[in-house]
Amino acid sequence: MKILDILDEESIITELKSKSKKEAIEEMAVVAAKNDDSVNIETLVEVLIEREKLGSTGIGDGVAIPHGKLSSIENVMAVFARSEEGIDFDSMDGKNAHLFFLLIAPEDSAGSHLKALARVSRLMNDPKFRLSLMEAKSREEVYRTFADEDAKY
Amino acid sequence: MQIIIIGAGEVGYSIAEILSRENKDVVVIDADAARLKRVSDGLDIKTVCGSGSNPKVLSMAGLNQADMLIAVTDSDEVNMIACLIAGSQANIPVKIARIRNPEYAENTTILDKKHLNIDLAISPERAAADVILNILAVPHASSVAEFFEGKVKLFSLKVNSGCPVIGKLLKDLPFLHPGSNVLIPAICREGKIIIPRGNDLILEGDEVYTITASENVSRVISFFGFDADKGRRVMIAGGGRIGHYLAKKLEKQGISVKIVERCEAKCEEIAEDLKKTVVLNGDVSEQDLLTEENISNMDYFIAVTNDDEVNILSSILAKQMGAKTVITLVNKATYIPLTSQVGIDVALSPRLSTVSGILQYARRGKILSLTSIHEEDAEAIEVIALETSDIVNKPLKDIKEPKGAIIGAIEREGRVIIPKGEDVVLPGDRVLIFTLRASIKDVEKSLMVKMEFF
Numbered sequence: 090m091k092i093l094d095i096l097d098e099e100s101i102i103t104e105l106k107s108k109s110k111k112e113a114i115e116e117m118a119v120v121a122a123k124n125d126d127s128v129n130i131e132t133l134v135e136v137l138i139e140r141e142k143l144g145s146t147g148i149g150d151g152v153a154i155p156h157g158k159l160s161s162i163e164n165v166m167a168v169f170a171r172s173e174e175g176i177d178f179d180s181m182d183g184k185n186a187h188l189f190f191l192l193i194a195p196e197d198s199a200g201s202h203l204k205a206l207a208r209v210s211r212l213m214n215d216p217k218f219r220l221s222l223m224e225a226k227s228r229e230e231v232y233r234t235f236a237d238e239d240a241k242y
Numbered sequence: 243m244q245i246i247i248i249g250a251g252e253v254g255y256s257i258a259e260i261l262s263r264e265n266k267d268v269v270v271i272d273a274d275a276a277r278l279k280r281v282s283d284g285l286d287i288k289t290v291c292g293s294g295s296n297p298k299v300l301s302m303a304g305l306n307q308a309d310m311l312i313a314v315t316d317s318d319e320v321n322m323i324a325c326l327i328a329g330s331q332a333n334i335p336v337k338i339a340r341i342r343n344p345e346y347a348e349n350t351t352i353l354d355k356k357h358l359n360i361d362l363a364i365s366p367e368r369a370a371a372d373v374i375l376n377i378l379a380v381p382h383a384s385s386v387a388e389f390f391e392g393k394v395k396l397f398s399l400k401v402n403s404g405c406p407v408i409g410k411l412l413k414d415l416p417f418l419h420p421g422s423n424v425l426i427p428a429i430c431r432e433g434k435i436i437i438p439r440g441n442d443l444i445l446e447g448d449e450v451y452t453i454t455a456s457e458n459v460s461r462v463i464s465f466f467g468f469d470a471d472k473g474r475r476v477m478i479a480g481g482g483r484i485g486h487y488l489a490k491k492l493e494k495q496g497i498s499v500k501i502v503e504r505c506e507a508k509c510e511e512i513a514e515d516l517k518k519t520v521v522l523n524g525d526v527s528e529q530d531l532l533t534e535e536n537i538s539n540m541d542y543f544i545a546v547t548n549d550d551e552v553n554i555l556s557s558i559l560a561k562q563m564g565a566k567t568v569i570t571l572v573n574k575a576t577y578i579p580l581t582s583q584v585g586i587d588v589a590l591s592p593r594l595s596t597v598s599g600i601l602q603y604a605r606r607g608k609i610l611s612l613t614s615i616h617e618e619d620a621e622a623i624e625v626i627a628l629e630t631s632d633i634v635n636k637p638l639k640d641i642k643e644p645k646g647a648i649i650g651a652i653e654r655e656g657r658v659i660i661p662k663g664e665d666v667v668l669p670g671d672r673v674l675i676f677t678l679r680a681s682i683k684d685v686e687k688s689l690m691v692k693m694e695f696f
């Protein structure tokens with residue numbers, strides 16, 4: 090699975106305005122809804138917050154992969170966001186999260202959501218890749234960083 | 243987790259105390275600077291002075307970042323407005339309000355998702371009354387909680403001299419044999435809660451906690467040497483909201499109730515609503531009145547006036563005059579430890595039952611209910627076991643369970659299992675976990691789902 094199959098350039102937030110976990114989730118949900126009419130912001134936020142309550146998706150090393158299912162959408166979609174300062178995401182290692190990869194899957198997706206999750210987790214596990222995402226100067230550059238990785242895949 | 247608490251009274255203070263102890267970021271708002279000072283001096287947490295229903299004050303308290311709003315001022319209306327602002331201005335995920343007037347909760351849709359969208363409406367008085375009703379359902383118990391819609395009970399019995407279980411090893415107790423569906427998750431000894439093992443002895447003075455299916459309750463009580471008959475005669479001191487509600491519920495169960503209330507107008511009001519209850523106008527701390535009303539024949543004397551001192555004094559008097567069990571409502575937390583020394587069997591604080599309800603929302607996991615045990619020394623948590631969490635799909639004895647926690651009951655497809663080491667929790671099961679306060683963090687961790695839980 091290629092990252093760019095699920096991530097548009099418009100779905101990249103180079104610098105989050107949010108300072109808290111709740112706001113960050115909302116800010117990303119707004120972008121998701123802007124790029125897809127079938128996404129209802131309130132429902133999405135509720136789903137994501139409910140998921141976080143069962144266990145944080147902050148996997149450590151400054152990375153969080155919030156995710157959830159929506160019955161209204163057709164395909165797996167993503168929003169990527171960065172925060173220079175970092176946000177307390179209740180991560181397992183107790184450190185702030187700087188890189189956020191939001192994944193939304195249709196309710197009936199047969200395994201494609203897990204493939205996407207596995208692919209994103211593996212990718213974000215690579216320290217060099219994380220560094221290049223953090224250092225990318227613009228939205229285009231972030232997008233290209235993902236494109237380069239896709240080319241290798 | 244960032245939490246805003248509005249109202250720094252007894253309830254607000256204890257919620258702030260418990261949540262800050264759990265390392266949550268707590269901000270307390272109150273219009274009364276003196277009350278706030280008590281909070282900032284006592285608890286070292288951030289405070290904002292002002293009205294909780296003022297949007298500007300709420301913003302100053304960090305409304306936009308908050309994950310939870312708890313409005314527990316004395317005014318239902320202020321609490322509701324605060325929740326309304328929190329929902330419309332900041333979309334706060336969890337909103338909890340203290341709503342005392344039952345009319346709001348029962349007769350309107352104002353609290354539901356479409357309107358105020360309040361997740362939990364708490365009435366400390368109603369909660370205390372429900373705790374009293376639970377206690378009356380298990381004779382001789384000093385605390386009782388129900389789980390799985392009443393299918394399972396957790397209750398504690400005091401081991402007095404002459405009790406047949408004294409000096410016995412836990413594993414030798416006949417009612418604990420395998421298949422008996424009875425489990426002892428904890429013993430309170432000299433004020434401290436311990437989780438016992440099979441080789442522990444039961445001593446005089448212990449308070450023994452038991453988890454069992456509800457139909458087994460009277461059998462367990464008899465094994466402890468108590469008479470399992472439920473009380474038939476109850477006297478209630480105080481005809482306020484709690485007393486009135488209690489009398490109404492009890493007379494429906496066929497229990498004979500006498501209620502003593504000082505205010506004549508109130509007497510008339512409740513007498514009109516109650517069918518079989520005898521309503522008496524008088525002072526409950528008068529010996530003559532108690533003698534006349536046959537206090538020595540009462541199975542229970544329940545003091546629920548709005549005055550702590552009256553409740554405590556009349557309870558002492560009733561106990562001395564022969565009431566079998568006295569239950570006393572005490573608002574001031576500092577009075578609670580005194581009550582057992584003066585012979586009061588059960589002291590309840592409305593604050594405690596409220597705190598339980600709120601903590602349920604502050605914890606991680608799919609939590610259905612939470613009950614604080616023995617002040618807040620331990621907790622009984624009812625949860626749904628989720629796929630990928632640490633507690634599912636392996637025998638209980640193989641779970642590296644946090645020390646100080648025990649799985650007390652499992653419900654699967656309506657059937658209750660009081661588990662043994664070989665039993666396995668399956669995803670989707672409802673599980674009752676008993677945990678000491680020190681182990682709560684570890685229990686939360688064991689209930690958390692893994693990353694791949696989508």
